[in-house]
Amino acid sequence: MKRNKPKYMQIVDAAVIAIAENGYHQAQVSKIAKQAGVADGTIYLYFKNKEDILISVFQEKMGIFVENLQAIIKSGETSSEKLGKMIENHFHVLSSDRHLATVTQLELRQSNKEIRLKINAILKEYLILLDQILIEGMLNGEFNQTMDVRVARQMVFGTIDEITTSWVMNEYRYDLMEQAPKIQQLLINALKA
Amino acid sequence: MKRNKPKYMQIVDAAVIAIAENGYHQAQVSKIAKQAGVADGTIYLYFKNKEDILISVFQEKMGIFVENLQAIIKSGETSSEKLGKMIENHFHVLSSDRHLATVTQLELRQSNKEIRLKINAILKEYLILLDQILIEGMLNGEFNQTMDVRVARQMVFGTIDEITTSWVMNEYRYDLMEQAPKIQQLLINALKA
Amino acid sequence: MKRNKPKYMQIVDAAVIAIAENGYHQAQVSKIAKQAGVADGTIYLYFKNKEDILISVFQEKMGIFVENLQAIIKSGETSSEKLGKMIENHFHVLSSDRHLATVTQLELRQSNKEIRLKINAILKEYLILLDQILIEGMLNGEFNQTMDVRVARQMVFGTIDEITTSWVMNEYRYDLMEQAPKIQQLLINALKA
Amino acid sequence: MKRNKPKYMQIVDAAVIAIAENGYHQAQVSKIAKQAGVADGTIYLYFKNKEDILISVFQEKMGIFVENLQAIIKSGETSSEKLGKMIENHFHVLSSDRHLATVTQLELRQSNKEIRLKINAILKEYLILLDQILIEGMLNGEFNQTMDVRVARQMVFGTIDEITTSWVMNEYRYDLMEQAPKIQQLLINALKA
DNA sequence: TATGAATGAGACTTCATTCAT
DNA sequence: TATGAATGAAGTCTCATTCAT
Numbered sequence: 001m002k003r004n005k006p007k008y009m010q011i012v013d014a015a016v017i018a019i020a021e022n023g024y025h026q027a028q029v030s031k032i033a034k035q036a037g038v039a040d041g042t043i044y045l046y047f048k049n050k051e052d053i054l055i056s057v058f059q060e061k062m063g064i065f066v067e068n069l070q071a072i073i074k075s076g077e078t079s080s081e082k083l084g085k086m087i088e089n090h091f092h093v094l095s096s097d098r099h100l101a102t103v104t105q106l107e108l109r110q111s112n113k114e115i116r117l118k119i120n121a122i123l124k125e126y127l128i129l130l131d132q133i134l135i136e137g138m139l140n141g142e143f144n145q146t147m148d149v150r151v152a153r154q155m156v157f158g159t160i161d162e163i164t165t166s167w168v169m170n171e172y173r174y175d176l177m178e179q180a181p182k183i184q185q186l187l188i189n190a191l192k193a
Numbered sequence: 194m195k196r197n198k199p200k201y202m203q204i205v206d207a208a209v210i211a212i213a214e215n216g217y218h219q220a221q222v223s224k225i226a227k228q229a230g231v232a233d234g235t236i237y238l239y240f241k242n243k244e245d246i247l248i249s250v251f252q253e254k255m256g257i258f259v260e261n262l263q264a265i266i267k268s269g270e271t272s273s274e275k276l277g278k279m280i281e282n283h284f285h286v287l288s289s290d291r292h293l294a295t296v297t298q299l300e301l302r303q304s305n306k307e308i309r310l311k312i313n314a315i316l317k318e319y320l321i322l323l324d325q326i327l328i329e330g331m332l333n334g335e336f337n338q339t340m341d342v343r344v345a346r347q348m349v350f351g352t353i354d355e356i357t358t359s360w361v362m363n364e365y366r367y368d369l370m371e372q373a374p375k376i377q378q379l380l381i382n383a384l385k386a
Numbered sequence: 387m388k389r390n391k392p393k394y395m396q397i398v399d400a401a402v403i404a405i406a407e408n409g410y411h412q413a414q415v416s417k418i419a420k421q422a423g424v425a426d427g428t429i430y431l432y433f434k435n436k437e438d439i440l441i442s443v444f445q446e447k448m449g450i451f452v453e454n455l456q457a458i459i460k461s462g463e464t465s466s467e468k469l470g471k472m473i474e475n476h477f478h479v480l481s482s483d484r485h486l487a488t489v490t491q492l493e494l495r496q497s498n499k500e501i502r503l504k505i506n507a508i509l510k511e512y513l514i515l516l517d518q519i520l521i522e523g524m525l526n527g528e529f530n531q532t533m534d535v536r537v538a539r540q541m542v543f544g545t546i547d548e549i550t551t552s553w554v555m556n557e558y559r560y561d562l563m564e565q566a567p568k569i570q571q572l573l574i575n576a577l578k579a
Numbered sequence: 580m581k582r583n584k585p586k587y588m589q590i591v592d593a594a595v596i597a598i599a600e601n602g603y604h605q606a607q608v609s610k611i612a613k614q615a616g617v618a619d620g621t622i623y624l625y626f627k628n629k630e631d632i633l634i635s636v637f638q639e640k641m642g643i644f645v646e647n648l649q650a651i652i653k654s655g656e657t658s659s660e661k662l663g664k665m666i667e668n669h670f671h672v673l674s675s676d677r678h679l680a681t682v683t684q685l686e687l688r689q690s691n692k693e694i695r696l697k698i699n700a701i702l703k704e705y706l707i708l709l710d711q712i713l714i715e716g717m718l719n720g721e722f723n724q725t726m727d728v729r730v731a732r733q734m735v736f737g738t739i740d741e742i743t744t745s746w747v748m749n750e751y752r753y754d755l756m757e758q759a760p761k762i763q764q765l766l767i768n769a770l771k772a
Numbered sequence: 773t774a775t776g777a778a779t780g781a782g783a784c785t786t787c788a789t790t791c792a793t
Numbered sequence: 794t795a796t797g798a799a800t801g802a803a804g805t806c807t808c809a810t811t812c813a814t
Contacts, residue, residue, distance in 0.1 A: 007777095023306060028804060039779045044806065110303050112218055120362065144382075151356065151375045158355025159348040166347055169313065182344045189337075190383030222788060223797095232796040234790080243788065393798095409692060414783060425800045430785065496689050498604055506748065530768075537742065537761045544741025545734040552733055555699065568730045575723075576769030608809060609776095618775040620811080629809065 008046050008056075011036045015057050020099035024107040029053075051115055058108060058119045061100055062126060064093055069129045079137030083156070083191075084184040086133065088177070090160055095176045098168075105165045127153060134191070143191045156187055201239050201249075204229045208250050213292035217300040222246075244308055251301060251312045254293055255319060257286055262322045272330030276349070276384075277377040279326065281370070283353055288369045291361075298358045320346060327384070336384045349380055394432050394442075397422045401443050406485035410493040415439075437501055444494060444505050447486055448512060450479055455515045465523030469542070469577075470570040472519065474563070476546055481562045484554075491547075491554045513539060520577070529577045542573055587625050590615045594636050599678035603686040608632075630694055637687060637698045640679055641705060643672055648708045658716030662735070662770075663763040665712065667756070669739055674755045677747075684744045706732060713770070722770045735766055 003009075014036030019027040029050055033040045047053045072085045094101040108119065134152050137143035143152075163183060167176045196202075207229030212220040222243055226233045240246045265278045287294040301312065327345050330336035336345075356376060360369045389395075400422030405413040415436055419426045433439045458471045480487040494505065520538050523529035529538075549569060553562045582588075593615030598606040608629055612619045626632045651664045673680040687698065709732050716722035722731075742762060746755045 025305060029806080030804080040781095040805090041779055041807075042777080045777070050805065106306060106309075110305060112303065113216055113299070116299075147379065148372075148375045151372060152379065154355045154359055155348075155352040155376070155379055158351040158353075160351075162347045162351025162354065163344065169310070179341075179344060182341045183348070186340065186345065186348055186383045189385075190379045192382075221786085226797095233788090233798095234796055235794080237789070238794070411691060415785080416783080426784090426802090427786075427800055428798080431798070436784065492692060492695075496691060498689065499602055499685070502685075533765065534758075534761045537758060538765065540741045540745055541734075541738040541762070541765055544737040544739075546737075548733045548737025548740065549730065555696070565727075565730060568727045569734065572726065572731060572734055572769045575771075576765045578768075607807085612776095619777095619809090620775055621773080623810070624773070 005046070007036070007038060007042065009060070011038065011043060011046055011053065012057050012060050015053050016061070016097075016099050016103050019057075019107045020102040024110040027107075051111075054108065054111060054115055055118050055122070057103065059122050061104065062122050065090065066126050066129065068093070069126065073129060073132060079133055079140060079142045080188050080192075082133045083137070083188065084180075086130065087160060087184055087187075088180050091164070091176045091180050094164055098172055101164065101168050101172075105161075105168045127157060130156060137191065141193055144193050147191065152191060155190065159183060159187060198239070200229070200231060200235070202253070204231065204236060204239055204246065205250050205253050208246050209254070209292050209296050212250075212300045213295040217303040220300075244304075247301065247304060247308055248311050248315070250296065252315050254297065255315050258283065259319050259322065261286070262319065266322060266325060272326055272333060272335045273381050273385075275326045276330070276381065277373075279323065280353060280377055280380075281373050284357070284369045284373055287357055291365060294357065294361050294365075298354075298361045320350060323349060330384065334386055337386050340384065345384060348383065352376060352380060391432070393422070393424060393428065395446070397424065397429060397432055397439065398443050398446050401439050402447070402483075402485050402489050405443075405493045406488040410496040413493075437497075440494065440497060440501055441504050441508075443489065445508050447490065448508050451476065452512055452515065454479070455512065459515060459518060465519055465526060465528045466574050466578075468519045469523070469574065470566075472516065473546060473570055473573075474566050477550070477562045477566050480550055484558055487550065487554050487558075491551045513543060516542060523577065527579055530579050533577065538577060541576065545569060545573060584625070586615070586617060586621070588639070590617065590622060590625055590632065591636050591639050594632050595640070595678050595682050598636075598686045599681040603689040606686075630690075633687065633690060633694055634697050634701070636682065638701050640683065641701050644669065645705050645708065647672070648705065652708060652711060658712055658719065658721045659763075659767050659771075661712045662716070662767065663759070665709065666739060666763055666766075667759050670743070670755045670759050673743055677751060680743065680747050680751075684740075684747045706736060709735060716770065720772055723772050726770065731770060734769065738762060738766060 011032065015027070015032045018032045018035045022031060029043055030040050032053065033043050036043075043053065047056060068089045069086055072082055072089060075082065075085070077085075094104070109116070111119070130153050131149055134143060134149050134156075138145045138147070138149070160183070163179055164176065167174065167179075204225065208220070208225045211225045211228045215224060222236055223233050225246065226236050229236075236246070240249065261282045262279055265275055265282060268275065268278070270278075287297070302309070304312070323346050324342055327336060327342055327349075331338045331340070331342070353376070356372055357369065360367065360372075397418065401413070401418045404418045404421045408417060415429055416426050418439065419429050422429075429439070433442065454475045455472055458468055458475060461468065461471070463471075480490070495502070497505070516539050517535055520529060520535050520542075524531045524533070524535070546569070549565055550562065553560065553565075590611065594606070594611045597611045597614045601610060608622055609619050611632065612622050615622075622632070626635065647668045648665055651661055651668060654661070654664070656664075673683070688695070690698070710728055713722060713728050713731050713735075717724045717726070717728070739762070742758055743755065746753065746758075
């Protein structure tokens, strides 16, 4: 299993840095290899092609969001609290790694449709967990029981994503974490029964 | 002024079609020229370079949104009604032109950071109008007077944008206009005093 | 029609020289372009890819053999004389253009199976004409009427080809044309009734 | 002496299979190693480089032809009979090992000029034996005493080689051995006094 | 002897842009 | 204005070979 070998994550991390610092189209395989401290050819012992690196970046990093969110869901609080914690977690992960934030919010979106479809498939796992929170809240009476879950999920994710992207495009000029309470309030207001 | 000559819009429209049909990275200048019925070189009599075509596409098409929204704002209804009409207008324009929807929601986002910054600058005009609606609603007591306008605007725009993008990625399988009332309800709920 | 434009043959001829002088695997597209006095990209206005250049080389040059052989067949002599003239023509064309001889006898044979299959298809036209001579000779009683035409054709072509290849591999050290009468005699002896 | 160690022939045989099954350019050292059941690096304990493997393949396999032909020459029959037996032997060896036939007739010819020169040097031993048969036949009056031995040899070898190559390119669709009598007749006719 | 992970040079092709007509 | 043939820079990936174990 390639993913367990040390160089796999070494290259994934190098890709994040290379893409963040050079931009998607200027992050040539040779730059990623140099950043990772390996030869160009070594990349291809761990990844099928350049596309595979990019998808792996998203996959590995998205894993952090998903794992944290799974823990949040199990935490046995109210649905509103879970939603709030999800937003905090999302902002926290990206606040702590600006390279990653730049890559996921700006650079990786420049990839072609094929890659973006694969990225979306990975994202789906995260969105399913979000749906869980929403449905749970509807069932336990916290959230509006007549709302359309898909639309609600798109509102929540769209809001989080837009806020994060703006923060990156504004070059992290303000504190992303500080935005969390305001958004929580707005979204919970929108959803509440 | 180049913009008033007939071939200017002819090329802009051709670009929308070429990009929608071939994808951003496969919409070479020669394809746009062919679609417009002009020679490759002619493009450069009207546009500085390829980037200039793409920005012009966004600029010309965004104008429709802005003009409509200006009319909506002047319509003298409640802020909630204005917000609702804005959403309807947004969905209506994109529903009526799937090529344009594909281009703005999917393809143009593959452009590099520089182009997207310019696109964002054009978008700003639209967002300022949205801010106007929100502030007006806060002043007249319809909306929560303590909310952060920027965050509220990002929620509204992020939600609209995410819903539209999902609709395009799902290949227009459902009716976008039908989503409007649900979103209006959620968003007005979120914002209301 | 690309083939009628002057640069088409210019590139084909440059390819023969570049391959003869550098060897098949060292005849990069950039070398062919340089030899032809055009930019690398210009090659791709006339040829689909590198493979297409190589096949075109064979096709265009093989045309000379075929045209000459067609004239020989029409010349109204005995079948033996036609066979003799075919051999002379074959040797004459390659004697007069050592670059071409090197390319067809040595270099082009290093190409992959796909290219070689296409080359063989082109060669087929030549071999069909050879079959015509043989069959005619069998019908008019000059050649053995019980022989297997395919085997006879393979003997004639195999002999010519082996002699030419040896001549090239021996770096043209002897006069190829001088070999013709000896081969004519042997082959006509083999075939005669 | 490396050649006597068991892994030497193991690798040579693996190379024949790997090249026959994958084609010359797709028979990477790693594939040959895998087919031989050894590590890539082990190859280099027995062979100087990849070229050395290919030449060794030809050398080892050519040995069969040469040994058989030496026995035929010693068999004390007429020169015509010896020539006939040579053809039969040639066809028999390749008929019995289609992998080998594919490799010698098609794949190995894709190698570069340098390798083919070395292969030709190995082939020379075989051709010298063929010359022996021809000269003997000329001296004892069976064959035409005025013919050019080199040309005659090229005719015989060129014919055999062309017939075998065609058989391989036609994917062994007909019986190679059945061709032998026809060729014997044609060639002996060509050579006879 | 044997392994196999790591190396790194090298080439085909695309496409935005130019400029002679 | 309009044309379109020509330009040429630039990047992904393969694979023979090495060498530490």
